[in-house]
Amino acid sequence: MTCKLCNRASTRDEFCEFHLRALQNLKDSYPAWKRALDLSWKDYLSQIAENSSAGNWVKEVAKYLIEHEET
Amino acid sequence: MVFVHKKPLAYQDVQGDIKVDSSLPKTTYLFRVEANQSTVSLQRLEKYTFIITEKPDAANRIANALDRAGKPKSLAHNGVPYYEAQRDRKLLIVPALGHLYTVAADKKKPRQFPVLDYDWVPLYLAEKGASRLRIWLQAIADLAKGADDFVDACDYDIEGSIIGYCILRYACGGKETEAKRMKYSTLTAEELEKSYQSMLPSLDFPLIEAGLARHEVDWLYGINLSRALTLAAKKASNQYTTLSTGRVQGPTLKFLALRERNINCFVPTPYWTLKTRFSVDGKVLEAEHEKKAFEVKSEAEATAKRCKVKTGTAESVEKKQFRQPPPFPFDLGALQSEAYRFFSYTPIHTLAAAQRLYLEALISYPRTSSQRLPPEIGYARILRGLAKNRAFLQAAGELLSRTELKPNEGKKADSAHPAIYPTGKLPIKALAGAEKNIYELVVRRFFAVFGDPALRQTAKITLDLGGEKFLLVGTQTLEVGWLSLYEPFGRLRDTSLPLIKEGDSVAIKRIALEDRFTKPPVRYNPSSVVRKMERCNIGTKATRAGILQTLYNRKYVRDEKIAVTDLGFEVTNVLREYCPSIVSVEFTRDLEEKMEHIQEGKGKKTEVITQAVGALKPVIANLQLNEPAVGQKLVRAVNQANLEERIIGPCPTCHAGSLIIQYSKKTGKLFVGCTNYFKSACKTVFPLPQRGYIWPTARPCKECGWNTVQVWPKRGRPWNLCPNPSCPSKRNGETN
Numbered sequence: 001m002t003c004k005l006c007n008r009a010s011t012r013d014e015f016c017e018f019h020l021r022a023l024q025n026l027k028d029s030y031p032a033w034k035r036a037l038d039l040s041w042k043d044y045l046s047q048i049a050e051n052s053s054a055g056n057w058v059k060e061v062a063k064y065l066i067e068h069e070e071t
Numbered sequence: 072m073v074f075v076h077k078k079p080l081a082y083q084d085v086q087g088d089i090k091v092d093s094s095l096p097k098t099t100y101l102f103r104v105e106a107n108q109s110t111v112s113l114q115r116l117e118k119y120t121f122i123i124t125e126k127p128d129a130a131n132r133i134a135n136a137l138d139r140a141g142k143p144k145s146l147a148h149n150g151v152p153y154y155e156a157q158r159d160r161k162l163l164i165v166p167a168l169g170h171l172y173t174v175a176a177d178k179k180k181p182r183q184f185p186v187l188d189y190d191w192v193p194l195y196l197a198e199k200g201a202s203r204l205r206i207w208l209q210a211i212a213d214l215a216k217g218a219d220d221f222v223d224a225c226d227y228d229i230e231g232s233i234i235g236y237c238i239l240r241y242a243c244g245g246k247e248t249e250a251k252r253m254k255y256s257t258l259t260a261e262e263l264e265k266s267y268q269s270m271l272p273s274l275d276f277p278l279i280e281a282g283l284a285r286h287e288v289d290w291l292y293g294i295n296l297s298r299a300l301t302l303a304a305k306k307a308s309n310q311y312t313t314l315s316t317g318r319v320q321g322p323t324l325k326f327l328a329l330r331e332r333n334i335n336c337f338v339p340t341p342y343w344t345l346k347t348r349f350s351v352d353g354k355v356l357e358a359e360h361e362k363k364a365f366e367v368k369s370e371a372e373a374t375a376k377r378c379k380v381k382t383g384t385a386e387s388v389e390k391k392q393f394r395q396p397p398p399f400p401f402d403l404g405a406l407q408s409e410a411y412r413f414f415s416y417t418p419i420h421t422l423a424a425a426q427r428l429y430l431e432a433l434i435s436y437p438r439t440s441s442q443r444l445p446p447e448i449g450y451a452r453i454l455r456g457l458a459k460n461r462a463f464l465q466a467a468g469e470l471l472s473r474t475e476l477k478p479n480e481g482k483k484a485d486s487a488h489p490a491i492y493p494t495g496k497l498p499i500k501a502l503a504g505a506e507k508n509i510y511e512l513v514v515r516r517f518f519a520v521f522g523d524p525a526l527r528q529t530a531k532i533t534l535d536l537g538g539e540k541f542l543l544v545g546t547q548t549l550e551v552g553w554l555s556l557y558e559p560f561g562r563l564r565d566t567s568l569p570l571i572k573e574g575d576s577v578a579i580k581r582i583a584l585e586d587r588f589t590k591p592p593v594r595y596n597p598s599s600v601v602r603k604m605e606r607c608n609i610g611t612k613a614t615r616a617g618i619l620q621t622l623y624n625r626k627y628v629r630d631e632k633i634a635v636t637d638l639g640f641e642v643t644n645v646l647r648e649y650c651p652s653i654v655s656v657e658f659t660r661d662l663e664e665k666m667e668h669i670q671e672g673k674g675k676k677t678e679v680i681t682q683a684v685g686a687l688k689p690v691i692a693n694l695q696l697n698e699p700a701v702g703q704k705l706v707r708a709v710n711q712a713n714l715e716e717r718i719i720g721p722c723p724t725c726h727a728g729s730l731i732i733q734y735s736k737k738t739g740k741l742f743v744g745c746t747n748y749f750k751s752a753c754k755t756v757f758p759l760p761q762r763g764y765i766w767p768t769a770r771p772c773k774e775c776g777w778n779t780v781q782v783w784p785k786r787g788r789p790w791n792l793c794p795n796p797s798c799p800s801k802r803n804g805e806t807n
Contacts, residue, residue: 007707018640022336029338036341036367053339053588 005060015061022057026065042066119161121218121246122253123211123238125225127152128430129258130166133224136263137162151210165214167225171204172237173197174290184302185295185691187684189287191237208242215243221250223274224266227487228438229282229670230613236279250274256439256448256488258432259496278487281670285611288662288683293317295687296653299694300642300701304709307702312709314642315625318659319610319618321646324627324635325654326603328643330592331635337591343371344587347541348580349383349534351569355580358534358541364587374539375584383536385575390531394524395563397553399442399481400490401516403612404605406437406509409516411598413560414508415631418601418616424505425491425513432496434513438613439488442481444520448489450476456495457514466518466556478520492517515557522553530568536579543568594632609659626712637715641708645701650690658686719743719767719794720778725753730794732765732780741765743780743794757794765792774800 002009003016010016015023026048033044048054049062122137124130134143134154143156143164156162175197177188195204215221221243223235239247252271255262297315305311316324345360360378365371399405403422410421425437435448444450451471458467470476480490493514502510525548532543545566548554554561571577595603597619604615622628627639635643646654662683668674694701719730728747735742741761747753759765763784772779772793783789793800 007711009704018332018335021332025336025338029340032340032366048338051339051588053337053590055333055335055337055591057335058338 005057005064019057019061022055022061026058026061042069118219119163119217120220120222121215121243122162122164122222122224123235123243124164124166125169125231125234126430127166127168129224129226130154130164132258132260132430132432133253133263134162134164136258136260137164137267141260148210148214149206151207153210153214160220163214163218164224165211167211167234167238168204168207170194170230170234170237171208171211172241174286176294184298185688186298187291187295187688189290191241191283193241211238212242212244215246218243221246222253222267222270223250224253226436226438227252227254227256227275228436228613229278229285229611230438232275232278233282233286236274236283239274247274254487255436257435257494258430259494277670277672280676281666284669284676284679285666287676287680288666289318291680291683291687292653293320295691296321296646296650296694299691299698300645300705303694303698303702304705305702306698308706308709313625314705314709315621316642316646316653317618318653318662319604319614320621321643321654322607322609322656322659323600323604323618324622324639325643325647326607326656327595327600327622327628327633328635328640330595331640334591334594339588339590340366341368342366342587342589343368344585345371345375345378345539345541346583346585347378347383347534347536348583349577350580351571351575351577354569356543356569358532358543361533361540361542371584375582378536378539378541378582380537381579382576383534383541383579385571385573385577386533386535386540388530388532388571388573390528392526392528392549395527395552396524397479397520397522398516398557400444400478400492400520401513402440402442402481402483402485402490403437404440404602405442406491406513407601407616408598409512409560410509411596413512414505416505416509417597417619419597419620420505421509422616424509427506428510428513431498432494433498433510434494435490435492436488437491439485439491440483440612441485441488441490442483443485444478444480444490444492448492449495450478450521453493453495453517456497457493457517460497462511463514463518466515469556470518470521473521476521480520512560515560519553519557519561522556523550525552525554525563526550527563532568532571534577536582594634596632600633607656607660608663609656626716636712638708638712641704645704649693649697649701652686653690716766718746719780720769722747722753722755723777723795724755728753730755730778732759732767757796759794760792772798772800774798 001011003019004014005019006016008016008018010020013020030041030044033039033047039047045062045066049059049066054062122133124133130152131154134156135141137158138156139158143154146153146155152166154164156164171194172191173194174189175192176183176186177190193204193208195201195208221239223232223239225231225235236247239250250273252274253266254271255266293315296317300314300316301312304314342364344364347358348355349358350356360374365374401409406425407418407421410416411418416424422437425434428434429437454467454471457463458471491513493510498510527546527548529544529546534541534543545568547565547567548563554563600619601615604610610618622639626636627642628635643654652658662679665674665679665682669676669679714731717732719732722728722730722745725745725747728745730743731746733742733744741759743757743759745753745755748756759780760782763782765780765782768779768781768791770779771777772795775793775795775798777793777795777798779791779793781789781791
């Protein structure tokens with residue numbers, strides 16, 4: 001299996017180990033954003049996708065989730 | 072007319088053909104033929120001292136210093152320069168060209184893998200393009216034949232000791248055991264004379280053993296791991312790509328990759344800062360809320376509301392004075408770091424410039440880890456020398472007027488050399504470029520270490536705005552001390568603070584609530600990588616900068632603010648997955664410590680090599696076992712790296728693909744095309760020149776904004792080209 005976002009190998013998940021780590025970091029940071037701005041998950045992803053300080057893999061995951069996650 | 076046979080001949084070679092006085096000692100003779108007579112006479116060859124140096128420049132300096140009249144004869148043997156100096160006896164000073172011997176695989180087992188049998192061989196046998204060294208080594212061997220006394224005068228460090236040892240052992244016929252050693256830190260005539268007068272009775276064998284061990288271990292790891300990676304990639308793709316790693320390269324790339332991963336996986340979190348602008352005596356100042364970051368917006372807004380007052384009160388004013396001591400003398404790492412800070416020179420660039428200054432006898436030996444300046448170097452003598460230069464007169468004069476000169480030394484010591492210092496000699500020709508800058512930096516630093524501590528004052532003013540506390544912190548230099556001696560490098564940032572007393576009122580101009588985000592970790596730069604390697608104790612002061620350059624050359628990293636490429640990541644991943652010990656900093660550090668033990672005479676080279684080979688064998692076996700998987704991973708990354716190298720920029724037509732330099736298999740021509748061209752999703756193609764090398768510059772065209780490419784013709788200068796056929800620059804017949 002290959003990662004949905006790059007051609008790297010992934011074992012069980014849809015992402016490679018790098019994008020998987022980026023996804024985990026996204027999930028871990030959401031409570032801080034929620035507390036700070038009271039944002040929904042989708043709004044949070046939109047903010048991250050446009051944020052210049054966010055890492056490239058994080059942005060790729062955020063954009064992917066915006067497109068593919070069910071509302 | 073007298074002809075002298077080119078080479079000294081042995082007694083036995085000539086005695087059969089001509090009558091020789093049997094009373095002559097049976098050693099080596101010059102064979103003199105006098106043409107106008109029918110006689111042949113033999114003259115005893117004068118024995119001499121053979122001095123080997125690391126480089127031709129050093130040979131020149133040493134010959135000039137040791138010749139009684141300061142005018143040594145400059146000679147050449149088969150085009151190889153050497154010098155003849157006269158003093159109590161004749162000296163031949165013969166230069167090497169750096170390393171002339173290297174570790175190479177045993178030729179009897181050429182197809183063996185892993186390669187565990189090796190030998191020290193002449194460099195010309197191991198490296199392509201080093202054939203001229205054959206003549207050089209032969210000249211050294213010829214010139215050594217008539218000597219009865221041998222001296223190693225190469226730089227006194229691991230590399231210099233190995234260079235001298237190998238030449239004395241292999242080219243001079245086993246003279247390493249009887250050779251003496253000159254030890255010096257500068258190439259000034261005074262120090263070289265002193266070094267010759269007080270030579271060490273033998274070579275420093277523990278240092279040599281440690282150096283040989285380092286070279287052999289590094290070679291074993293480098294050749295086997297690199298070959299394993301290259302073979303795996305080749306078998307998976309049928310294409311050859313050089314992939315390399317090594318004992319120090321692996322862990323260095325690993326910590327760079329770790330930083331890159333943390334940057335790419337970084338999720339910023341929002342926070343807010345609260346600042347107030349207020350005026351005192353017409354001067355506008357800014358103070359920050361005592362709570363530096365508000366993590367919840369509503370809380371920040373509520374606090375800002377409470378602060379909306381017209382005047383604030385200075386609740387407290389705290390002042391503290393402290394002494395800032397002078398810096399330590401430069402070791403190589405600190406010099407590289409400062410040179411990067413002030414001039415943006417990479418560590419390898421700084422080292423090269425410092426090495427040239429050392430060979431010109433302007434500064435001491437730069438590959439040192441010492442932060443000490445012993446009094447024996449002659450502080451006052453150096454300052455008197457520097458004072459002859461008008462630019463240094465004031466600082467040198469100020470220090471010379473003192474009753475005592477005491478440098479502020481650091482803890483780090485180096486048994487071989489002191490910290491880097493100027494010799495006091497002035498350049499014969501005006502210096503330029505990097506040499507000029509590095510020289511000035513070394514001189515100013517030398518002045519600064521003798522300076523007085525600077526006196527500085529910090530002030531913290533606490534303002535009360537409606538019950539909320541705001542802080543204004545600033546630092547001022549009250550007495551410049553050593554900073555004036557380190558000019559223009561010794562400037563500190565001062566924040567002047569207003570004269571406010573406790574209880575004073577200040578007029579509030581505005582309250583500002585600022586949106587902020589946490590920042591990702593900063594990227595390493597060439598200077599901070601070298602410092603990190605130093606802290607982790609991996610590599611040596613002489614090799615660290617070169618290892619970073621190898622990472623650039625292999626395309627594992629790019630840019631000045633270092634970014635790890637896809638290929639760099641994949642190599643790290645493969646090593647981490649299949650041979651974690653190789654990229655472990657602990658493993659490398661452990662080996663470094665063992666090699667330091669050899670140098671201290673506490674360990675044996677054979678033990679370290681045996682242990683290193685023992686650790687290497689299972690690693691190679693595991694890589695071989697998983698060769699297909701390793702190959703596939705590497706090939707994907709190599710292809711990606713090759714692709715990235717050809718990408719010019721985003722496609723201006725479809726906006727989905729990228730413009731890329733492509734090669735048509737059908738026509739054999741180069742062109743620019745969209746990556747979606749072969750998917751038939753975009754038809755964007757532009758022609759390119761068909762001769763020379765072409766690659767993307769990543770710089771936009773000044774006229775149309777498209778990214779340009781650089782064309783390197785086979786002859787002539789490179790030129791930039793905008794691939795946009797409608798670019799206005801093309802109408803004027805210009806290039807970018």
